[in-house]
Amino acid sequence: MVDDGGMRAAIEGMGQQLLEGDRIGGEAGGDLAMPTAVVIAGMGGSAMSGELLRALVIGDCAVPITRVRGFGVPSWAGPGTLVVCSSYSGDTAETLACADQAHGQGASLLCVGMGGALEQRARAWGEPFAQVPGGLHPRAALGYLFGAMAGAFAACGLSRAGIAGECAQGVAAVDRDAAAALGGRLATTIPLIYGSGPMAAVAYRWKTQLNENAKMHAFSHAFPELDHNEIVAWEGAPSGTFAAVLLRDRGERDETRRMIEATAELIGQDAVLVEQVEGRGDTAAARAFSMVAHGDWVSYHAALERGVNPTPVDRIGRLKQRIGE
Numbered sequence: 001m002v003d004d005g006g007m008r009a010a011i012e013g014m015g016q017q018l019l020e021g022d023r024i025g026g027e028a029g030g031d032l033a034m035p036t037a038v039v040i041a042g043m044g045g046s047a048m049s050g051e052l053l054r055a056l057v058i059g060d061c062a063v064p065i066t067r068v069r070g071f072g073v074p075s076w077a078g079p080g081t082l083v084v085c086s087s088y089s090g091d092t093a094e095t096l097a098c099a100d101q102a103h104g105q106g107a108s109l110l111c112v113g114m115g116g117a118l119e120q121r122a123r124a125w126g127e128p129f130a131q132v133p134g135g136l137h138p139r140a141a142l143g144y145l146f147g148a149m150a151g152a153f154a155a156c157g158l159s160r161a162g163i164a165g166e167c168a169q170g171v172a173a174v175d176r177d178a179a180a181a182l183g184g185r186l187a188t189t190i191p192l193i194y195g196s197g198p199m200a201a202v203a204y205r206w207k208t209q210l211n212e213n214a215k216m217h218a219f220s221h222a223f224p225e226l227d228h229n230e231i232v233a234w235e236g237a238p239s240g241t242f243a244a245v246l247l248r249d250r251g252e253r254d255e256t257r258r259m260i261e262a263t264a265e266l267i268g269q270d271a272v273l274v275e276q277v278e279g280r281g282d283t284a285a286a287r288a289f290s291m292v293a294h295g296d297w298v299s300y301h302a303a304l305e306r307g308v309n310p311t312p313v314d315r316i317g318r319l320k321q322r323i324g325e
């Protein structure tokens with residue numbers, strides 16, 4: 001099996017991407033006024049950057065941050081609201097529809113991507129465009145997209161500065177050997193990835209990377225909510241099928257920690273394996289991105305184990321062709 005699409009190099013470059021993205025976003029966001037609310041619009045790999053940033057800043061942010069993955073923004077997103085439109089290609093129909101609606105409603109916009117129709121719209125409307133380098137698959141450009149958004153958030157007062165740098169430190173701390181081993185073990189299972197707080201957003205990244213890189217089903221859920229529904233499904237789990245991966249963070253609340261540990265015990269006999277992986281680093285941002293990188297490597301090695309090329313996502317391309325995107 002060959003990785004002829006450069007996925008390994010892209011994952012290896014995530015730390016550099018974060019720093020470069022931060023610089024680009026800082027410049028693009030320099031003229032933004034502090035908004036009264038934020039909406040982050042995007043799909044797939046480009047939505048992930050907003051999902052992660054929101055999870056990391058929401059606790060301290062002075063204004064509400066919501067996100068949409070679809071064809072529209074809320075009707076309240078007008079003057080005073082910042083709508084961040086994230087599309088790496090710049091040609092994703094849903095994100096363009098959000099940009100059009102937000103512009104029509106009088107919201108401020110920040111567009112993030114490599115170019116495409118989104119860039120054209122931003123330039124025509126005189127809205128800031130954080131232009132990141134092209135040539136990657138969107139999910140492999142996460143560092144650029146996240147960094148750009150984090151840089152712009154810091155520039156307009158939505159968050160403190162330095163988050164992307166902390167994330168880059170977390171990426172550098174990743175245990176690649178452990179990730180490779182886990183990827184091999186998950187390759188023949190259906191992994192269920194669980195986390196709490198920011199690690200719930202990271203769990204979703206693991207799910208989508210396993211889907212797209214390893215071409216396998218995987219699902220994610222969040223503590224403590226999953227202890228009120230999904231935990232019961234383990235009672236009926238077909239044997240030898242599901243694996244559980246628990247993304248741990250030493251910053252998790254005591255109550256949550258107790259729930260996670262009890263859950264691991266309760267589902268242990270129903271799972272092919274229960275793996276607990278702990279984020280590395282001094283800050284929540286570093287720990288989250290050490291786990292983002294860990295998951296990217298897990299998905300990469302799961303792909304190799306399954307004998308599939310991690311880079312192409314033919315079905316997404318075929319779907320976009322069918323709908324004329």
Ligand code: F6R
Binds near residue numbers: 043044046089138
């Ligand atoms: C491809 C990928 C997809 C795209 C999605 C939206 O690597 O991850 O999920 O991100 O189809 O396209 P963009 O990101 O160009 O707006």
